[in-house]
Amino acid sequence: MLCRLTIRDFVLVDRLELEFQQGFSALTGETGAGKSILVDALAFALGERADAGLIRAGSERAEVNAEFDLAASPEATAWLQAHDLDTPGVLLLRRVLDASGRSRAYLNGSPVTVQQLREVAESLVDIHGQHAHQSLLRSEAQRALVDSHARLESLLAEVATAWRNWRAAKTLFDTASSGSEALSVEREQLEWQVHELQTLNFSTKEWQLLNEEHKRLGHAASLVEGAQFSLQILDEGDAACEAQVAAAINRLEGLCEYDPALSEITDLLQSVQAELGEAASALNRYTHRIELDPRRLVEVEQRIEAVLGCARKFRCAPDDLTMLLARWQERLSVLGEAADLAALEARATAARAQYEQLAQRLSGKRAQAVEVLGREVSQVMQQLALAGGRFEIALLPVEGGNAAGFEQVEFRIAGLAGSEPRSLAKVASGGEISRISLAIQVVTSQAASVPTLIFDEVDVGIGGGVAEVVGRLLRELGGKRQVLCVTHLPQVAARANWQWQVSKTIRAGAVRSHVATLEGDARVEEIARMLGGIDITSITRQHAREMLGLP
Incomplete structure (x- = not known):
């Protein structure tokens, strides 16, 4: 759900922050006041194309921020997680446009491409009207x-999985059939390479231990000498540290009866004496364990050279030899299967049959669904x-099928621009598309996943009772989704849960768009203006109150 929209220096807007609520909201105002600017600003934040002409005169850049609550947007949440972007339950879309026409986009503070902005936006907002951001005109969205x-x-x-399995099996069979000789050569090469590494009998853990042992054996003389030297200083020499500390303890213990403060120092020295004794014992054990072993050193160096030689031969780091062996063994397994062409062909045939069975099931269910959906949308269109307009959904065959089944979907309209059903994108005008979209959204509102719908001028070319129907349908849709409608019809605006008024003001010689939230008498006045024009009478106001359900 759209929670907040912040606009800075965009067309006629200098600074504006709007907070949105759930339900149906109407955006009204005089013609030319800039109602559609807010929709344009949101479309800009959602990744629409932009140029420097959108920057307010006298400003260096334009910026729009749109904040969304992701509670009802699992697709957007999944997209953010897939792209390693923060998902704290709230998504902030930010887009900045500078005077050169270059724009920058951000998601939760992280820079992204405009294309990525569009991708995540498609699961957040659908704008219906005379704008390019209309998913219902895309075959895939249909x-x-x-x-x-x-x-x-x-x-x-399931169909998509079966399709991928069939294509993989078919590719393997085709490759094996057309390149059996090449595969045989590759298999022989891999068998030799695998034999080399298996003979080496190498592991990454062994490589670590070999290097540690080589260091120890190579510096054994220095290690022994250093340990013995330290042992002399600590315990075995005439002036050994341990003996000196023991003498100091004996001397101070005799003085403690004259000054108890020396007791604490004596305790510290006794701790030092104990630590020195442990260190001397450890060094003693170490000198008995470490030994000069030239023969073992030669063995370790020969093993290291064998590993390095193998790594050089296969042009990889020693640590990668284990991974390389696993990869070659896996490839050998695949090639072994590829040698059995009959088995591969049978597998591909079975995979295709599985795909066709599932795709046929999908086609049958789609055929049932489009018939019902077409009839229900046609009823709302009336x-x-x-x-006289009729909404139909054509299932167009896809040769060979694809991951989505045996057909693509095309929304069609009949009875508006001719008797023959034709593609929605080619037949309907902008206003008609908006109202057809409204009809579709009303019927499919329970299933559709985009939580926020915006209708820009869906009431073009209608009035009277039809306008009341549009208002009622939008109110109904607002009970399930967040709906924002730009309208000039009082019948539509009066049905809204809440209403904004857009107006133009002049400050310091510059034209600015201003947005006010309407409540109580202010909303009555706006509905009355929409009803009666410039001269608003008490009768007009009373009519407005009746439309709003006020006494």
Whole structure:
């Protein structure tokens, strides 16, 4: 859900911060006041194309921030996690445009590309109107809407998995069939390489231990000499540390009866004496354990050289030899299977049959779903000044199928621009697309995943009773989704849960757009203005109060 929109120096807006709520909201105002600027600003934040002309005159840059609550946006949350971006339950989209026309985009403070901004935005907001950001005109989005409405996501996932399995099996069979000689040469080469590494019998852990042992054996003389030297100083020499500390303890113990303060110092020295004794014992054990072993040193160096030689031969680091062996063994296993062409062909055939069975099931369920959906949307269209219009969903065959099944989906309209059904994108005008989209969204609102819907001028070319229907439908849709509608019809605005008014003001000789939240009498005045124009009478105000359900 869209929670907050902050706009700075965008077209006519200098600084504006809007807080949004759940439900249906209406955005109203005089023609030319800049109602659509807010929609344009949001579209800019969602990744729409932009140029320096969007920057307010006299400013160096424009900036729009859009904050979303992700509680109802699992797709956006999954996208953020997949791209290693923070997902604290809130998403902040930020986009900045400078005077050169260059824009920068951020998600939760992390810089991203505009394309990435568009990708995550597609699961957050749908803008319906005379804007390019309309998912319902994309074939892939149309198919996704049909499948979602029919609850076919699980079956679709099975079809996609079966498709990938079939393509992988077919690729393996085709490769084996066309390149059996080359595969045989590769297999012989790999068998020799695997034999070399298996003969080496090497492990990464052994390499670590070899290097540690080599250091120890190579410096054994120095280690023994150093240990014996330290032992002399600590315990065995005429002036050994331990003996000196013991003498100091004896001397101080005799003086403690004259000054008890020396007792604490004596205790410290006794601790030192104990530590020195432990260190001397440890050194004694070490000197007996360490030994000069030239023969073992030669063995270790020969083993190290064998490992290094093998690593040089296969052009890798010694630590990578184990991983290389595993990769070659895996490839050998694949090549071993590839040698059995009959088995590969049978596997590919079985995988194709599995895919076709699932895809046929999906096609059958889609056919049932599109018939019902087309009929329901057509019924709603009749109420939206689209009388005689018929909404159909065509399932167009895809040769050979794909991961989404045997067909692609195309939304079509009949009865508006001709009797024959034609593609929605090619037949309907901007206003018609908005109202058709409204009809579709009302029918599919329970299944669709985008939590925020924006309708810009969905009431173009309608009025009277139809406008009341639009308002009622938007109010109904607002009970399930967040809906924002830019409108000039009082019948639509009066149905909104809350309402904003956009107006133009002049400050310091510059035109600015201003947005005010309308409540109580202020909202009555705005509805009355929309009803009666410049001269607002008491009758107009009373009519406005009746439309708002006020006494």
